[in-house]
């Protein structure tokens with residue numbers, strides 16, 4: 001009897017890429033590799049808390065989304081950063097948003 005349903009692997013990098021619908025780069029932070037995507041102001045449809053400065057990222061503000069490229073998490077662990085905070089990430093210490 002054939003199996004009708006195939007389970008989708010939503011944690012595969014390719015699918016993550018597709019889900020976010022943009023160019024994704026790999027960058028390093030805190031000794032880890034992260035997928036990073038730059039969000040346009042039009043794509044920022046809600047307010048986020050930046051882990052770099054613990055300040056809100058207002059709706060409509062271009063910013064950066066980053067999530068671990070390896071290990072636990074994936075899309076569920078993504079964080080929204082102000083672009084300048086991400087650029088200065090090695091000089092900042094996340095304020096409890098990370099494990």
Ligand SMILES: [Zn+2]
Pocket residue numbers: 050051052053054055081082085
């Ligand atoms: Zn910030």
